[in-house]
Amino acid sequence: xxxxxxxxxxxxxxxxxxxxxxxxxxxxxCAQSSQTGGMPQVLVMKERLEEAGKTVTGHTVIDFxxxxxxxxxxxxxxxxKVMEADSLLVLTCGVGVQSVAAMVKKPVYPGCNTINLGGSxxxxxxxxxxxxxxxxxxxxxxxxxxxxxxxxxxxxxxxGGASDGKCEVSPEKPCGWELIYxxxxxxxxxxxxxxxxxxxxxxxxxxxxxxxxxSLWALEQRD
Amino acid sequence: MALREALDKGKFAVTTEVGPLKGTDTTEIVEVAExxxxxxxxxxxxxxxxxxxRLGSLATCSMLVEKGMDPVFQMTCRDxxxxxxxxxxxxxxxxxxxNVLAISGxxxxxxxxxxxxxxxxxxxxxxxWTINRLNEGYDLADNELQGKTDFFVGAVVKPVSDTEASxxxxxxxxxxxxxxxxxxxxxxxxxxxxxxxxxxxxxxxFNVPVLVGIIPLKSAGMARYMxxxxxxxxxxxxxxxDMAKAxxxxxxxxxxxxxxxxxxxxxxxxxxxxxxxxxxxxxxILQLANxx
Numbered sequence: 001x002x003x004x005x006x007x008x009x010x011x012x013x014x015x016x017x018x019x020x021x022x023x024x025x026x027x028x029x030c031a032q033s034s035q036t037g038g039m040p041q042v043l044v045m046k047e048r049l050e051e052a053g054k055t056v057t058g059h060t061v062i063d064f065x066x067x068x069x070x071x072x073x074x075x076x077x078x079x080x081k082v083m084e085a086d087s088l089l090v091l092t093c094g095v096g097v098q099s100v101a102a103m104v105k106k107p108v109y110p111g112c113n114t115i116n117l118g119g120s121x122x123x124x125x126x127x128x129x130x131x132x133x134x135x136x137x138x139x140x141x142x143x144x145x146x147x148x149x150x151x152x153x154x155x156x157x158x159x160g161g162a163s164d165g166k167c168e169v170s171p172e173k174p175c176g177w178e179l180i181y182x183x184x185x186x187x188x189x190x191x192x193x194x195x196x197x198x199x200x201x202x203x204x205x206x207x208x209x210x211x212x213x214x215s216l217w218a219l220e221q222r223d
Numbered sequence: 224m225a226l227r228e229a230l231d232k233g234k235f236a237v238t239t240e241v242g243p244l245k246g247t248d249t250t251e252i253v254e255v256a257e258x259x260x261x262x263x264x265x266x267x268x269x270x271x272x273x274x275x276x277r278l279g280s281l282a283t284c285s286m287l288v289e290k291g292m293d294p295v296f297q298m299t300c301r302d303x304x305x306x307x308x309x310x311x312x313x314x315x316x317x318x319x320x321x322n323v324l325a326i327s328g329x330x331x332x333x334x335x336x337x338x339x340x341x342x343x344x345x346x347x348x349x350x351x352w353t354i355n356r357l358n359e360g361y362d363l364a365d366n367e368l369q370g371k372t373d374f375f376v377g378a379v380v381k382p383v384s385d386t387e388a389s390x391x392x393x394x395x396x397x398x399x400x401x402x403x404x405x406x407x408x409x410x411x412x413x414x415x416x417x418x419x420x421x422x423x424x425x426x427x428x429f430n431v432p433v434l435v436g437i438i439p440l441k442s443a444g445m446a447r448y449m450x451x452x453x454x455x456x457x458x459x460x461x462x463x464x465d466m467a468k469a470x471x472x473x474x475x476x477x478x479x480x481x482x483x484x485x486x487x488x489x490x491x492x493x494x495x496x497x498x499x500x501x502x503x504x505x506x507x508i509l510q511l512a513n514x515x
Binding site: 193202 | 300301305327329330332333341343344345346347348349352353363379380381385386388389391392393395396398399402403411454455
């Protein structure tokens with residue numbers, strides 16, 4: 001699940017400067033549940049753009065825009081309206097915008113900003129987050145990730161900036177290391193606080209080339 | 224006396240600190256250096272303190288070396304990755320800087336460039352470990368250096384905490400910092416002698432010199448501000464009242480500082496005075512505390 005928020009309208013209109021015709025595309029996946037790119041938001045965007053003097057050649061919502069084969073097949077019946085437009089405005093996450101850009105030979109503009117969730121949260125989303133760092137430290141930290149629980153992603157302990165157990169970055173956020181301390185105490189492993197974690201390799205945070213292709217790579221590769 | 228030498232000889236060491244200004248004007252630094260020359264064992268230079276962009280610690284430390292002082296090069300993990308950190312350390316050595324204080328650094332959103340990317344490629348303990356690798360003649364990629372460094376590495380510790388977790392973490396991390404090569408500590412400002420004694424009962428076992436932090440109070444308002452906003456600072460109410468009643472705020476602030484130094488002297492191996500704008504007055508505080 002990706003979370004998005006709509007860009008300020010002025011920014012979107014700025015993208016369309018010097019252009020008249022636009023095709024609006026929404027997404028019935030994450031953008032629909034973010035209320036940034038479902039049909040209601042697409043219709044509001046259409047109205048606002050028309051008020052701003054633009055011609056909307058067409059609009060549609062596809063589930064999901066991250067599925068390139070689906071994007072191609074759903075846009076096919078609308079090809080005329082799409083090709084008539086100077087550009088496409090896509091109300092969805094950064095993945096969806098790129099997916100559309102890969103399938104349509106027209107300028108494709110983002111209507112949303114994708115919000116950083118501070119790491120993945122699994123299929124059943126709780127508060128635990130994983131940065132997919134490829135070098136798991138959870139053994140040493142009582143099952144609480146220091147990369148996501150600590151604002152500075154410190155691996156060896158707290159920075160000393162916390163007040164009343166809250167992070168110096170935000171009084172709303174608990175100090176990740178104080179949580180780790182409490183957990184280690186609970187499980188009788190405070191000795192782990194003394195374990196030195198050497199400098200991390202950040203290379204494992206970059207995806208490997210072989211997994212840069214999606215699970216639907218066969219469909220995408222097909223002409 | 225140089226800081227390392229003073230501590231090795233068991234002298235009660237005195238350090239203070241200066242903060243470079245935003246810009247290229249170094250007049251104040253030069254004046255402070257002239258006044259403090261021969262009166263302190265080391266002078267810390269803060270590194271983009273409070274995440275506010277200023278003249279660098281490295282250049283300022285180099286100026287202090289030229290003035291015959293022994294600077295303590297403060298280095299945060301916030302702004303540089305491991306390549307830049309190691310390179311700046313080599314530069315520091317070439318400039319004659321011999322003390323480094325490793326700290327994590329306030330988060331960028333607390334400073335004046337709130338849109339900056341935070342780095343923290345290394346954390347404090349890893350930075351200390353890295354400095355010791357350079358001292359051994361190797362970089363972090365295990366390449367041999369042509370000419371190694373010779374740094375006396377320090378770290379910070381917060382003796383007084385508001386939670387058990389924070390207190391215990393400070394002690395555990397102090398031990399870890401020592402294990403990876405920290406040879407001295409400077410502390411957050413202390414106003415509560417009993418609390419510091421409680422801390423030293425635990426920290427004393429490490430047998431590493433601790434220079435206790437002193438910030439002379441300027442006003443009751445400043446004390447309240449620090450109590451509210453500065454992690455690990457707890458100014459007791461009676462001191463705040465003394466400041467509120469004082470006609471000559473500076474004199475009272477200095478008296479309190481001198482009294483604290485005397486009360487904390489037997490519990491520590493030195494004092495680190497953070498005068499925050501009153502750097503030129505540090506000799507007066509030392510005189511009041513009979514350390515001049």
